[in-house]
Amino acid sequence: MPKIALITGVTGQDGSYLAELLLDKGYIVHGVVRRSSSFNRGRIEHLYQYPDKETRFHLHYADMADPVSLTNVLLASKPDEIYNLAAQSHVKISYETPVNTAHVTGVGLLNLIEAVRSLGLKTRIYQASTSELYSGDPTEAPQNELTPFKPQSPYAVAKLYAHEIARVYRDAYGMFICNGILFNHESERRGENFVTRKITLGVADIVHKKKDRLVLGNIDASRDWGYAPEYVEGMWRMLQQEKPGDYVLATGETHTVREFLEHAFKAVELNWEDYVSFDKSFLRPNEVNYLCGDYSKAKQELGWKPTTTFDELVYKMVIHDVHEN
DSSP: OOOEEEEETTTSHHHHHHHHHHHHTTOEEEEEEOOOSSOOOTTTGGGGGSTTHHHHEEEEEOOTTOHHHHHHHHHHHOOSEEEEOOSOOOHHHHHHSHHHHIIIIIIHHHHHHHHHHHHTOOOEEEEEEEGGGSOOOGGGOSBOTTSOOOOOSHHHHHHHHHHHHHHHHHHHHOOOEEEEEEOOEEOTTSOTTSHHHHHHHHHHHHHTTSOSOEEESOSOOEEOOEEHHHHHHHHHHHTTSSSOOEEEEOOSOOEEHHHHHHHHHHTTTOOGGGTEEEOGGGSOSSOOOBOOBOOHHHHHHHOOOOOSOHHHHHHHHHHHHHHHO
């Protein structure tokens, strides 16, 4: 019998890559989508072309803030594995919608795992944690699973609640729950309001003469950037272990937004300084300036490591957006 997986946030960057991975491994995949007036499924449309898609890929309407809808999805799918990728995941927007971010990103996981527990399911659960849990203090880098958390945004605080409630349920009830502390991971499917995709789309617009400037905020922030398809492989590996645990997935390298700009414009033989302006309205109220992850535990226990270099990542994203836009 094929394994059954449930993915919340299946229409996002990570959700779409993870659904691909699991379908390729022979899983039956159920995805959770929210009802909205627009049809936001561009990242998963191609999944309907998989063999036996009628019996292997299913979508359900539910909301992380609605426990009843989550219970109904669990009863309909009876998953062996759950990957909770649903969240309001944009840091700056979390300052504008802090209550919604708390309900969906934080308490949403509690709604999900309490439903699993109440139904008596023996499901293995992956919780998408984040490097934003750390303060970004260079004196405490690289950050690993034992580095103290000091969240700097409503989004990070909500993620910390989810991270800790996952640990509490794991310890108190013996549930198989893993926290994946993923550092920044990008791709051609990254949301357009994230700085990396804003840059690569901006480069494409400049190349095609749709715009003549790209406006950004803090370009000196340093991040550990990897390639998203490799990170969903790490998620899957966590749930294949004998015992649950928490794992950092990262590259161990850090680069500034300025470096990302330099490489992005270099890919189309332009000088970024001729096209980029600064606007302080794009600054976060409380910035995390330096993130660099130590993935030693994941390498040792999961056999996972990143393979796409920073240069390759930026080039992939730029060339995709130049060709597609």
